[in-house]
Amino acid sequence: MKRIATVYGLYGAAGLLIICAAGYALDALHAWLASMSGAVQAGLLVAAMLLLLAVSAMVVAILVGRRRHAAPDLKVVTLAAMPELGHHKAWIPAVSGMIVGGAAAAIGRRLGHRKSRHEVSGDA
Numbered sequence: 001m002k003r004i005a006t007v008y009g010l011y012g013a014a015g016l017l018i019i020c021a022a023g024y025a026l027d028a029l030h031a032w033l034a035s036m037s038g039a040v041q042a043g044l045l046v047a048a049m050l051l052l053l054a055v056s057a058m059v060v061a062i063l064v065g066r067r068r069h070a071a072p073d074l075k076v077v078t079l080a081a082m083p084e085l086g087h088h089k090a091w092i093p094a095v096s097g098m099i100v101g102g103a104a105a106a107i108g109r110r111l112g113h114r115k116s117r118h119e120v121s122g123d124a
Contacts, residue, residue, distance in 0.1 A: 012097030016104060026050075 026046060033042035 016101055
């Protein structure tokens with residue numbers, strides 16, 4: 001069970017790092033676009049690209065959901081899932097991942113709104 005928790009913990013950490021890397025890449029893209037065309041246009045372009053990706057993901061989900069497939073035998077699925085559902089320790093990696101992700105988002109948002117020393121002192 002410890003090995004499974006370690007694996008899920010590593011998956012959670014990898015997922016958090018992927019989210020951070022994607023955010024950092026979006027920030028770099030925004031900065032690059034802002035240097036070329038202005039901050040408002042760059043923000044609108046990044047938002048439009050994210051909206052296009054979200055709509056594309058929804059369309060793919062709808063298309064995949066419409067596929068006809070044989071219904072799984074619920075008795076087999078339930079019996080296979082019972083050992084994992086019975087252990088409360090199986091939820092620890094998921095809950096800890098949500099806590100770490102929420103804390104990282106809050107810290108990132110807080111750090112993103114701080115002014116630099118040059119902006120505060122007027123040296124810029």
